[in-house]
Amino acid sequence: GSFSESLNDKWNRSSPFNFFLTKAKGIDNKYNANQSVHIKEILSESFGELVQSAQFNYKIDVDWLVQCYPESFRSKPLLIVHGFKGREKQDLESEAAKYDHIGFCQARLDIAYGTHHSKMMLLKYTDGIRVVIHTANLVHGDWHQKTQGVWISPLFPILLGQGSGESDTKFRKDLIDYLTAYNHPKLRSWIEMIKTHDFSDCRVHLVASVPGRHTDISKDKWGHLKLRKLLKQVEPSCKQWPIVGQFSSIGSLGAKSEDWLCSEWLSSLSTMGQTLVEKSQLRLVFPSVDNVRLSLEGYPAGGSLPYSIHTAKKQTYLHSFLHVWKSDRNGRTQASPHIKTYMRMSPDGENLAWFACTSANLSKAAWGVLEKKGYQLMIRSYEIGVLFLPKSFSKEVFKIKDDNFLVPFDLPPTPYEKSDHPWIWDIPHVNKPDTHGMKWCPN
Numbered sequence: 001g002s003f004s005e006s007l008n009d010k011w012n013r014s015s016p017f018n019f020f021l022t023k024a025k026g027i028d029n030k031y032n033a034n035q036s037v038h039i040k041e042i043l044s045e046s047f048g049e050l051v052q053s054a055q056f057n058y059k060i061d062v063d064w065l066v067q068c069y070p071e072s073f074r075s076k077p078l079l080i081v082h083g084f085k086g087r088e089k090q091d092l093e094s095e096a097a098k099y100d101h102i103g104f105c106q107a108r109l110d111i112a113y114g115t116h117h118s119k120m121m122l123l124k125y126t127d128g129i130r131v132v133i134h135t136a137n138l139v140h141g142d143w144h145q146k147t148q149g150v151w152i153s154p155l156f157p158i159l160l161g162q163g164s165g166e167s168d169t170k171f172r173k174d175l176i177d178y179l180t181a182y183n184h185p186k187l188r189s190w191i192e193m194i195k196t197h198d199f200s201d202c203r204v205h206l207v208a209s210v211p212g213r214h215t216d217i218s219k220d221k222w223g224h225l226k227l228r229k230l231l232k233q234v235e236p237s238c239k240q241w242p243i244v245g246q247f248s249s250i251g252s253l254g255a256k257s258e259d260w261l262c263s264e265w266l267s268s269l270s271t272m273g274q275t276l277v278e279k280s281q282l283r284l285v286f287p288s289v290d291n292v293r294l295s296l297e298g299y300p301a302g303g304s305l306p307y308s309i310h311t312a313k314k315q316t317y318l319h320s321f322l323h324v325w326k327s328d329r330n331g332r333t334q335a336s337p338h339i340k341t342y343m344r345m346s347p348d349g350e351n352l353a354w355f356a357c358t359s360a361n362l363s364k365a366a367w368g369v370l371e372k373k374g375y376q377l378m379i380r381s382y383e384i385g386v387l388f389l390p391k392s393f394s395k396e397v398f399k400i401k402d403d404n405f406l407v408p409f410d411l412p413p414t415p416y417e418k419s420d421h422p423w424i425w426d427i428p429h430v431n432k433p434d435t436h437g438m439k440w441c442p443n
């Protein structure tokens with residue numbers, strides 16, 4: 001039917017980047033056409049005859065997820081990979097008791113405060129494997145009126161003949177290393193399957209995090225040191241271009257910007273040696289109170305923007321780096337961001353030296369923090385994302401307009417006004433009503 005071929009046509013038209021935003025209910029529908037997808041489209045029969053799938057995520061509504069699959073696929077084996085323990089694990093498993101096609105893989109979280117934050121779908125079809133790396137939880141609200149990022153891989157066919165099956169970006173090896181790090185029997189069959197498929201068409205790099213204290217040759221396999229290693233391939237001419245980070249949560253980053261943000265972390269993203277940098281070199285995008293108040297969801301959008309007053313109080317220096325969420329280019333200024341993106345942009349915002357979309361928020365838990373005088377990189381959470389490097393597309397830079405490169409928000413980003421404050425989810429917001437006439441009184 002037209003729905004199905006539109007999906008494949010949509011994917012073909014999105015080549016070679018294959019990067020999408022999620023559809024948002026309530027915005028002008030011209031912005032929900034090309035380069036926008038919904039989970040039911042991704043899982044639809046038009047994308048291939050599903051044999052089995054694996055869903056890696058943080059929040060999972062099992063009943064809602066099952067009905068996102070077409071009726072004919074609701075008995076195909078589904079592996080849910082999560083990080084819950086104890087009561088939350090029991091609740092998740094009892095939610096799924098009535099489905100005999102659903103199995104679980106509990107990811108080990110041996111370091112305190114870590115979460116299984118990665119959001120990925122592995123889709124095994126009769127004629128190949130597709131990988132989807134995205135930023136949305138498996139709950140209705142994450143796919144309803146927010147801005148989320150979705151990368152949909154090509155269909156990777158079964159490996160025939162003598163080809164290596166590996167891409168120039170080493171995506172297959174990195175994906176296998178990531179899955180191997182779980183050290184879980186239920187992922188072994190997926191690892192073996194991936195080894196028998198041809199990933200040579202993959203044009204993105206994998207940037208992932210796994211919990212641990214990574215040293216030696218493992219130190220730059222994960223987190224911000226993996227990104228640092230990959231960005232050494234970027235055009236040196238872009239060295240003075242600003243770095244833009246955009247995220248939906250902020251961790252405790254230290255009392256001073258030089259403790260981690262503008263030293264270790266910024267050094268990785270700007271592959272420049274010097275630790276101090278002038279402020280305009282780093283621009284951070286995080287929703288202001290008014291961004292949340294005036295969003296389609298109103299203050300409840302802030303339920304997915306967990307920045308706490310306890311953390312915010314310790315790092316007011318951060319607020320001078322902040323820019324508002326504005327996406328007029330995609331008709332999504334009111335679709336609250338749950339996407340996370342990082343990029344290096346030309347001062348005029350017209351070109352990109354590189355672009356990444358990941359589950360990783362601005363936190364040490366996600367990106368890692370160097371310990372023991374740089375001997376080890378400590379990471380608390382599982383994260384996964386994709387990096388677009390111009391050289392993988394035979395380009396020197398991405399010309400946003402000419403290359404039709406989808407950027408989730410308006411560039412250059414707009415700084416907070418004096419009267420703007422970062423959204424904080426655990427304090428009252430009662431001065432002005434939101435789009436639904438409501439106020440926010442957490443406790």
Ligand SMILES: CNc1ccc(C(=O)O)c(C(=O)O)c1
Nearest residue numbers: 058115117137248249304306
């Ligand atoms: C502590 N748990 C979470 C913190 C932040 C986020 C986010 O993505 O902003 C998520 C999530 O939505 O996966 C979970």
